[in-house]
Amino acid sequence: MPEDPHSLVASYALDALDEREEKEFEQHLALCERCREELAGLREAAAALAVGAPPAKPTLELRQRILDQARSERQNVVPLRRPRRWTPVLAATTAIAAAAAIVLGIWATSLDNSNDPLESVLSKPGSKLVSMGHYGGVAVGPDGQAVLALAVPPAPASKTYEAWVIRAGKATPAGLFSGRPGTSIVKVSKPVGAGSVVAVTVEPSGGSPQPTSKPFVLSGAVS
Amino acid sequence: MDRDLAHLTDEAVLSLVAESDDEALAELYDRFGGVAYGLALRILRDESLAQDAVQEAFLAVWRTADRFLAERARASTWILTLVHRRSVDLVRRQEQRRGEPLESAPEPVASEQVEEQAAIRFQRQVVQEALRQLPPDQREALELGYYAGLTQSELAERLGQPLGTIKSRMFTGLTRLRDLLAQAGLEESLR
Ligand SMILES: [Zn+2]
Numbered sequence: 378m379p380e381d382p383h384s385l386v387a388s389y390a391l392d393a394l395d396e397r398e399e400k401e402f403e404q405h406l407a408l409c410e411r412c413r414e415e416l417a418g419l420r421e422a423a424a425a426l427a428v429g430a431p432p433a434k435p436t437l438e439l440r441q442r443i444l445d446q447a448r449s450e451r452q453n454v455v456p457l458r459r460p461r462r463w464t465p466v467l468a469a470t471t472a473i474a475a476a477a478a479i480v481l482g483i484w485a486t487s488l489d490n491s492n493d494p495l496e497s498v499l500s501k502p503g504s505k506l507v508s509m510g511h512y513g514g515v516a517v518g519p520d521g522q523a524v525l526a527l528a529v530p531p532a533p534a535s536k537t538y539e540a541w542v543i544r545a546g547k548a549t550p551a552g553l554f555s556g557r558p559g560t561s562i563v564k565v566s567k568p569v570g571a572g573s574v575v576a577v578t579v580e581p582s583g584g585s586p587q588p589t590s591k592p593f594v595l596s597g598a599v600s
Numbered sequence: 601m602d603r604d605l606a607h608l609t610d611e612a613v614l615s616l617v618a619e620s621d622d623e624a625l626a627e628l629y630d631r632f633g634g635v636a637y638g639l640a641l642r643i644l645r646d647e648s649l650a651q652d653a654v655q656e657a658f659l660a661v662w663r664t665a666d667r668f669l670a671e672r673a674r675a676s677t678w679i680l681t682l683v684h685r686r687s688v689d690l691v692r693r694q695e696q697r698r699g700e701p702l703e704s705a706p707e708p709v710a711s712e713q714v715e716e717q718a719a720i721r722f723q724r725q726v727v728q729e730a731l732r733q734l735p736p737d738q739r740e741a742l743e744l745g746y747y748a749g750l751t752q753s754e755l756a757e758r759l760g761q762p763l764g765t766i767k768s769r770m771f772t773g774l775t776r777l778r779d780l781l782a783q784a785g786l787e788e789s790l791r
Contacts, residue, residue, distance in 0.1 A: 384767060384768075384771060385767070386771070387767075387770045387771040387773075387774040387775065388745070388752045388767060388770050388771070390774060391742070391745045391746050391770060391774065392684055392685055392688045392745075392746075392749070393745040393746070393750065393751050393752045393755070393770060394751060394752065395751045395753060398751075398752075417673060418778050419774050419775070419778060420673070420677055420681060421674065421677050421778065421781075422774050422775075422777045422778035422781060423680075423681070423684070423746065423774065424674075424676060424677040424680040424681060425723065425726075425727045425730075425777070425781055426727065426731075426742065426746045426747075426777075427635060427636075427639045427680040427683065427684060428635055428680070428720060428723050428724050428727055429724055429727035429728055429731065430635075430638045430639045430641075430642040430747065431638050431642065432634045432635055432637075432638040432716055432720075432724075433634065433637045433638040433641045433650075434634060434637070435633055435634070435636075435637040435650075435651065435654060436651070439633075439637075439651050439654065439655065440626070440629055440630075440633065442655060443625070443629060443654075443655050443658045443659065444622060444625065444626055444629075446655070446659060447622055447625055447658075447659060447662045448622050450659075450662065450663070
């Protein structure tokens with residue numbers, strides 16, 4: 378039975394939700410400014426609880442281990458760092474599904490790579506993220522495999538969202554999806570090559586062979 | 601290359617970490633490593649697991665500091681959130697420990713003089729005092745949720761209370777704690 382999602386913000390700040398509850402709350406968080414604001418203050422209080430625990434002295438080896446590991450990663454990680462020109466929402470929507478989901482308030486979950494499609498594209502060297510404005514963006518792998526991460530509401534009754542890969546003025550249908558509260562993660566069913574643009578339109582149920590409306594979500598050109 | 605980072609705010613040090621400055625990471629560790637390890641040990645009650653949690657959290661700081669900077673939140677809050685999260689992840693994998701009755705949870709061994717900033721020691725006193733001012737059932741929900749790593753559903757089951765009751769104790773308790781800390785002027789003193 379659905380309940381007031383706002384009421385979970387404190388349990389979330391305390392890391393006291395189970396996996397499913399947490400995922401659902403994070404979906405809510407991405408769309409609820411009120412909860413993000415409240416979370417900021419509650420997190421400070423939770424961090425104060427951390428300080429309230431008796432302190433303990435870690436070994437010197439631990440300090441060394443952390444610094445050694447960090448230095449060794451610097452060589453490898455920096456060139457692969459994801460581009461900085463992510464829009465905040467793109468960072469957030471991708472993060473909701475995958476890595477550190479910081480901007481919309483998801484700070485700490487999913488530090489591990491999960492096996493979600495978005496992370497599997499983003500983890501490939503040479504993958505890119507292309508913004509699609511404030512709705513989110515599209516992750517494109519070096520092989521042209523692409524995954525959309527879009528915060529769009531559920532499509533209206535008897536309508537569907539349709540993704541398109543547009544190249545040289547020609548639109549190819551690339552999959553239907555219905556949208557959902559939170560972020561929709563959608564595999565693009567056609568490869569997205571250099572010079573292509575990914576777009577989303579609203580179409581009658583069942584989809585259309587060619588767009589019947591203006592794309593309301595459009596990516597920049599994939600380089 | 602000897603630099604003095606001590607006069608920088610936590611956030612300024614973090615922005616150096618975001619530029620892959622390892623001395624800055626060392627500085628952050630020196631500021632919060634003791635609190636971080638104390639928290640991890642309290643949750644995990646195992647030195648080796650607690651070290652793992654602290655290590656993973658600081659490496660997450662290293663890897664994602666550039667993305668965190670835009671948040672304009674306190675660096676210490678973020679770091680301790682990460683430490684808590686990793687500790688809870690690890691403790692939830694210790695299935696057997698989770699079945700233990702709550703009463704038998706041993707306190708971590710008090711460590712010999714931990715060197716820490718006076719500000720942190722002061723903050724600890726304020727937090728402990730604020731916790732004492734909470735109604736016992738709210739304090740219990742916060743402590744068992746936060747330090748024992750139990751989910752709200754597990755807590756409801758352990759305490760034989762409806763889930764809704766536990767949820768609202770957590771909400772009211774944490775909101776109240778936040779307000780008590782604000783009254784105590786903790787926020788200013790930490791800047
Ligand atoms: Zn909300």
